[in-house]
Amino acid sequence: MVTPIAIVAGVGPGTGAAVARRFAKAYPVVLMARNPDNYNSLVDEINKSGGKAIGISTDVSSSDSVKSAFGKIDQEFPGAGAAAAVFNASGRFARKPLLELTEEDMVASWEVSCKGAFLFSQSTLPLLLKTASDASTKYPPTLIFTGATASVKSNARMASFSTAKYAMRALSQSIAREFAPQGVHVAHAIIDGVIDIPRTKEWLKDMPPEAKISADGIAETYWNLHTQPKTTFTNEIDIRPMLEKW
Amino acid sequence: MVTPIAIVAGVGPGTGAAVARRFAKAYPVVLMARNPDNYNSLVDEINKSGGKAIGISTDVSSSDSVKSAFGKIDQEFPGAGAAAAVFNASGRFARKPLLELTEEDMVASWEVSCKGAFLFSQSTLPLLLKTASDASTKYPPTLIFTGATASVKSNARMASFSTAKYAMRALSQSIAREFAPQGVHVAHAIIDGVIDIPRTKEWLKDMPPEAKISADGIAETYWNLHTQPKTTFTNEIDIRPMLEKW
Amino acid sequence: MVTPIAIVAGVGPGTGAAVARRFAKAYPVVLMARNPDNYNSLVDEINKSGGKAIGISTDVSSSDSVKSAFGKIDQEFPGAGAAAAVFNASGRFARKPLLELTEEDMVASWEVSCKGAFLFSQSTLPLLLKTASDASTKYPPTLIFTGATASVKSNARMASFSTAKYAMRALSQSIAREFAPQGVHVAHAIIDGVIDIPRTKEWLKDMPPEAKISADGIAETYWNLHTQPKTTFTNEIDIRPMLEKW
Amino acid sequence: MVTPIAIVAGVGPGTGAAVARRFAKAYPVVLMARNPDNYNSLVDEINKSGGKAIGISTDVSSSDSVKSAFGKIDQEFPGAGAAAAVFNASGRFARKPLLELTEEDMVASWEVSCKGAFLFSQSTLPLLLKTASDASTKYPPTLIFTGATASVKSNARMASFSTAKYAMRALSQSIAREFAPQGVHVAHAIIDGVIDIPRTKEWLKDMPPEAKISADGIAETYWNLHTQPKTTFTNEIDIRPMLEKW
Numbered sequence: 001m002v003t004p005i006a007i008v009a010g011v012g013p014g015t016g017a018a019v020a021r022r023f024a025k026a027y028p029v030v031l032m033a034r035n036p037d038n039y040n041s042l043v044d045e046i047n048k049s050g051g052k053a054i055g056i057s058t059d060v061s062s063s064d065s066v067k068s069a070f071g072k073i074d075q076e077f078p079g080a081g082a083a084a085a086v087f088n089a090s091g092r093f094a095r096k097p098l099l100e101l102t103e104e105d106m107v108a109s110w111e112v113s114c115k116g117a118f119l120f121s122q123s124t125l126p127l128l129l130k131t132a133s134d135a136s137t138k139y140p141p142t143l144i145f146t147g148a149t150a151s152v153k154s155n156a157r158m159a160s161f162s163t164a165k166y167a168m169r170a171l172s173q174s175i176a177r178e179f180a181p182q183g184v185h186v187a188h189a190i191i192d193g194v195i196d197i198p199r200t201k202e203w204l205k206d207m208p209p210e211a212k213i214s215a216d217g218i219a220e221t222y223w224n225l226h227t228q229p230k231t232t233f234t235n236e237i238d239i240r241p242m243l244e245k246w
Numbered sequence: 247m248v249t250p251i252a253i254v255a256g257v258g259p260g261t262g263a264a265v266a267r268r269f270a271k272a273y274p275v276v277l278m279a280r281n282p283d284n285y286n287s288l289v290d291e292i293n294k295s296g297g298k299a300i301g302i303s304t305d306v307s308s309s310d311s312v313k314s315a316f317g318k319i320d321q322e323f324p325g326a327g328a329a330a331a332v333f334n335a336s337g338r339f340a341r342k343p344l345l346e347l348t349e350e351d352m353v354a355s356w357e358v359s360c361k362g363a364f365l366f367s368q369s370t371l372p373l374l375l376k377t378a379s380d381a382s383t384k385y386p387p388t389l390i391f392t393g394a395t396a397s398v399k400s401n402a403r404m405a406s407f408s409t410a411k412y413a414m415r416a417l418s419q420s421i422a423r424e425f426a427p428q429g430v431h432v433a434h435a436i437i438d439g440v441i442d443i444p445r446t447k448e449w450l451k452d453m454p455p456e457a458k459i460s461a462d463g464i465a466e467t468y469w470n471l472h473t474q475p476k477t478t479f480t481n482e483i484d485i486r487p488m489l490e491k492w
Numbered sequence: 493m494v495t496p497i498a499i500v501a502g503v504g505p506g507t508g509a510a511v512a513r514r515f516a517k518a519y520p521v522v523l524m525a526r527n528p529d530n531y532n533s534l535v536d537e538i539n540k541s542g543g544k545a546i547g548i549s550t551d552v553s554s555s556d557s558v559k560s561a562f563g564k565i566d567q568e569f570p571g572a573g574a575a576a577a578v579f580n581a582s583g584r585f586a587r588k589p590l591l592e593l594t595e596e597d598m599v600a601s602w603e604v605s606c607k608g609a610f611l612f613s614q615s616t617l618p619l620l621l622k623t624a625s626d627a628s629t630k631y632p633p634t635l636i637f638t639g640a641t642a643s644v645k646s647n648a649r650m651a652s653f654s655t656a657k658y659a660m661r662a663l664s665q666s667i668a669r670e671f672a673p674q675g676v677h678v679a680h681a682i683i684d685g686v687i688d689i690p691r692t693k694e695w696l697k698d699m700p701p702e703a704k705i706s707a708d709g710i711a712e713t714y715w716n717l718h719t720q721p722k723t724t725f726t727n728e729i730d731i732r733p734m735l736e737k738w
Numbered sequence: 739m740v741t742p743i744a745i746v747a748g749v750g751p752g753t754g755a756a757v758a759r760r761f762a763k764a765y766p767v768v769l770m771a772r773n774p775d776n777y778n779s780l781v782d783e784i785n786k787s788g789g790k791a792i793g794i795s796t797d798v799s800s801s802d803s804v805k806s807a808f809g810k811i812d813q814e815f816p817g818a819g820a821a822a823a824v825f826n827a828s829g830r831f832a833r834k835p836l837l838e839l840t841e842e843d844m845v846a847s848w849e850v851s852c853k854g855a856f857l858f859s860q861s862t863l864p865l866l867l868k869t870a871s872d873a874s875t876k877y878p879p880t881l882i883f884t885g886a887t888a889s890v891k892s893n894a895r896m897a898s899f900s901t902a903k904y905a906m907r908a909l910s911q912s913i914a915r916e917f918a919p920q921g922v923h924v925a926h927a928i929i930d931g932v933i934d935i936p937r938t939k940e941w942l943k944d945m946p947p948e949a950k951i952s953a954d955g956i957a958e959t960y961w962n963l964h965t966q967p968k969t970t971f972t973n974e975i976d977i978r979p980m981l982e983k984w
Contacts, residue, residue: 121836156912159908174893221478232460
């Protein structure tokens, strides 16, 4: 029997942390972020509260860094399979008029949201397939991508972000179609609204709390996607707070 | 404190029954179908197993019949609010070349999927709003519509079905936008594939079980939608079995 | 050789009239509206300026009325085929909160936009097929449906309109898929914005003229769709003025 | 008065050449391709038949190369504005299982379809704006992107292509929204099917000619988009041959 673990890329103080906490209730979790400050305290928190977590400093846009990270996973959890992998990383966000956008702005966004998602997928899919082929697995192994409003709507001055997010959605759909017949459940979540995290504390201040999305709510929804059986895969979901206009 | 109940329209041997069983674990349930044969044994089953259920013979396409049904609900559960309402009814399905479709085919499909969904919504929304305004409510009251592949793709010879299903999706989106600010969670589910029910037993016989959607899986997904907090509403979800081509 | 005519349903002072004028440059045109006041002066105008037009008072939501109208077409143009048919009718529009919408509001909208479009399609398709099978035909026969923003976005308080418009889009797509292999070109136009007609004169008054859609512009776009060859069918197009937010 | 020119990037023996020929009837045209073999004979053909054309060897994925190309345009047509710019380039296409895709495959596709489209847009938009501000301009200046089925559907083993094409569609929509108020018309064309060009001669051989899209048909449709007035902008269009399944 394969040891199933959960891998979360893009752990900061918001969705990534909430997802890690939620999946840590069921699996050892691997937390990835470029800056260890983004996961260190959470790793401690999970390990102290009876879970198992490790953090790996990873630049998802670098194939060397991603390979190295998965090498460490293999050392730490030899022969493990992945029960879940969540790609939650996002690149630098340049909201600029098109004529002021730089090539670097375009590249920076794509490098994380599309290339990073691709590299992460290539490294996690073999681990997800290993879990899929293990008859004792409780839930189908699940690969989830965190998208945004900009995954389906490309507004003025959002081109660097939306091109990368549209691309990530395409990646998710292609992988979903290719790997579902092998039992891997792939889902793309359109997070449509402001997530309630320290960085957005001052946003929408005059609105009630239901104007922002709860990171824990997202995490619970991701967990529920993970528990869907092979007969009932959801490949795309939208999530917004009750006061969001759409 | 309002007594929260769940109301399921369109109870047959498939999704409707599964949804009723799932929500009966938490709430008294009202089962609606035109033909009592479609719910009688399930009502017994739920009542015998510690739940509470009543069945009401209802033609959702008739405003008189719907009004009468909600009158009975009020008699049976005076002052109750709705925790959840699921519209799962579907009209007669005429797969025909366009030139052979009759006006009656078009009407029959619309009468259930669009007008029926409208009448059901008008009667359940006051009950859902009552629950929404009750601070002791555990989960935001939820109105779920069961859609199909034909809700988003309109193939040749499917016009009577797809026009009605597109219309129901429009209804769902409009209600979602109007009532979310009042705390009602509205979701539309695109059921993309063959549901595994007695009627479809002979379909896809040469395929493994993962070629069909599990009605229980749909019910569990609906329940999970219901448990989403006000900060985290999903308004549309797709559901397909792992072997479905899409 | 078949005499090709153009048939426009829903002729008022806006899009329908502009479309009729444009197609009258190439074909005899049949104008349909419930109230002859909507087409009488236009019929005169076209006939005086060297074209050929007739008007037929038609209620597109009534199969008897539609049948009678096509009977008159056959009398007036015996053996004619249709080069183009444009469904431009729209039902009564009730912008109301959902709980105030009546069953009649829902029906009235659907009767025109969906049932009317269906009846019109059933009567025009045989005429379009006749033209398609005539090797001397210059352009593939074309069936165009006039949609709206509400064909793809269903806002709060728009349910009566959007359910009918979503349904019409489904109808268009199903017919497009069924009849393209026989050479009939079906297109759906999403008219996204306010059309510049007498009724909307006071709307957007503080904006420049580019805030509204030109009916003549729509007509020219429809004509251009009509001229596409069999190798190059457009099935959906959006149209908005340059100052429209979308 | 500004001299309006047309600029076509991605000129090969198919759509690009047809578009160049069509726009050369009205404007001097600039043809861009990496390999001059792709445009040399066409430049001759246009110049000999009374038009005006120049070819510029350009790698659209290189900002230096694009800058250099637009420097040459300025030398050749000093002070010119752009009446139309068509981005028709496409990167290397790697149809592979996801686990066999290389980072280079992903980059190569994005470099042309997204970064190239971005660089081309940044260089053409000032020229398009110049035309937009010239009151004597006949048609609103137009920027058209050639998309594909993979711009809206991401199939298995298509990830390198579809991620780049989804991204290009996002780019097109963002630019459309930002620049429409300044009078620039931006359109994205979903080319859904096999284009009838020398390279695809052996494809669909057993099918009638209506199974493939005509490059000339696309060019005519692009021209028709270009002639739309400011009141009537189409931002997205699909194009498929009559025998295409969709």
